[in-house]
Amino acid sequence: xxxxxxxxxxxVISVLYAEQDYAALQAxxxxxxxxxTCLLNVYEGDLLKPYLRCFYELRNCSDYQEMFVWExxxxxxxxxxxxxxxxxxxxxxxxxxxxxxxxxxxxxxxQALATWDYPPEISCAAxxxxxxxxLQDEQLMAVNYAVRPLGxxxxxxxxxxxADQVKKVLIERWDSPLEERQFVRELCRGAETSAVxxxxxxxxxxxxxxxxxxxxxxxxxxxxxxxxxxxxxxDWFKQRMAKRKxxxxxxxx
Numbered sequence: 001x002x003x004x005x006x007x008x009x010x011x012v013i014s015v016l017y018a019e020q021d022y023a024a025l026q027a028x029x030x031x032x033x034x035x036x037t038c039l040l041n042v043y044e045g046d047l048l049k050p051y052l053r054c055f056y057e058l059r060n061c062s063d064y065q066e067m068f069v070w071e072x073x074x075x076x077x078x079x080x081x082x083x084x085x086x087x088x089x090x091x092x093x094x095x096x097x098x099x100x101x102x103x104x105x106x107x108x109x110x111q112a113l114a115t116w117d118y119p120p121e122i123s124c125a126a127x128x129x130x131x132x133x134x135l136q137d138e139q140l141m142a143v144n145y146a147v148r149p150l151g152x153x154x155x156x157x158x159x160x161x162x163a164d165q166v167k168k169v170l171i172e173r174w175d176s177p178l179e180e181r182q183f184v185r186e187l188c189r190g191a192e193t194s195a196v197x198x199x200x201x202x203x204x205x206x207x208x209x210x211x212x213x214x215x216x217x218x219x220x221x222x223x224x225x226x227x228x229x230x231x232x233x234x235d236w237f238k239q240r241m242a243k244r245k246x247x248x249x250x251x252x253x
Contacts, residue, residue, distance in 0.1 A: 005030075007070050010040060010077070016146055017130075021045040024146035026080060038065065039080040041147050044073045051076075051147070054119040061118065063145055081142040083133035090134075090168045098176075098213045102206065104134065105169050107141040109202045112162045116195035120153040127161040156190075159198060163188045175228055177212035178235055179205070 004012040010027040016039070017024040025040040043051045055067050055076050063079040090096070090104070108127075115123035125131065125147040133142050170176070170184050183205045192198045219227055 006040065006042075006075060007068065010038065012040070013037075017148055019148065021047045022149055024148060037080045037082075039078045039144055039146060041076045041078070041145070042073050043075075047149060048072075048074045051121070054121045054147075057119050058122060059117070061115075061122075061145075063143075076145075076147070078145040080144055081133050081135065083135040083142070085130050086132040086134060086165060086168060087129045088134075090171070092171060101169050102210060102213075104141055105166055105202070106206065108132075108162060108165050108169065109199050111141075111143060112158055112195045113199045116155065116158065120155050120157060121150065122147050123155075124150060124153050124157050124161055127158065127165060129165070132165065155195075156193070159190065159192065159195065162195075162198065163190065174232065175216065177209060177216060178231060179212045180209045181235060183209065 006012065006027065009029060009031050011030050012025045012027045014026040015023060016026055021044050023042045025042060027038055027040050029036045029038055041051075052067075052074055055064075055074075058064060065077040065079065067074070067076045069075070086104075090101075111127065112123075115126060122145065126143045126145055128146075128148075131144045131146055133144060134140070135142060167184055167188060170180055172181050172184070183201075187198070187201070192201065216224060216227065
């Protein structure tokens with residue numbers, strides 16, 4: 001079967017995702033000397049006009065290369081990075097060091113901040129699990145802009161997606177400090193209304209969380225084990241009291 005060639009330039013090598021009126025394709029730019037791999041979003045039918053508007057409004061995205069109409073399809077071209085998606089790396093029980101977890105969390109917060117002014121159809125799609133790639137190089141994490149239709153969105157959806165992804169990376173563990181647990185719980189409550197405010201909270205919390213990890217790490221093995229027992233008991237009791245208080249408040253109403 002002959003490979004699909006789009007605009008006499010992009011040779012399609014795989015279909016990453018497809019649904020009615022939309023497909024995300026992995027392609028090779030055959031006009032590029034290095035035969036760079038790229039990601040193509042292809043829209044047709046009812047999706048053509050709304051996504052034409054979205055990408056027309058996109059500014060300051062270094063991964064965005066071009067947009068064009070090809071045989072009644074809207075095509076947008078982005079850089080493509082291949083790694084392991086976030087769910088393949090940060091699953092429950094994964095044995096990963098805390099330094100990696102904090103570094104990836106930092107990159108997630110930066111991604112949300114950098115894309116806050118993008119059309120939400122684009123910024124939200126970029127934070128879907130399949131688009132977040134964990135890499136083996138110094139960049140550590142990248143996103144692929146497979147911008148599949150997600151329905152009507154606003155910027156608040158970006159913060160919800162961010163919280164979901166951060167919760168995977170900084171998942172509660174036996175040896176995670178209370179400072180980290182409390183930060184993630186607060187993030188998931190969704191009190192903040194902008195990526196700037198959320199990033200500010202993280203910038204203030206990160207050094208405190210890092211110091212708490214270092215404090216745990218510096219303890220002798222036996223002392224560390226006893227400390228973690230106390231820490232988890234304290235957290236369990238605090239959570240139970242908060243739940244009881246919430247239940248009483250609900251009954252009072």
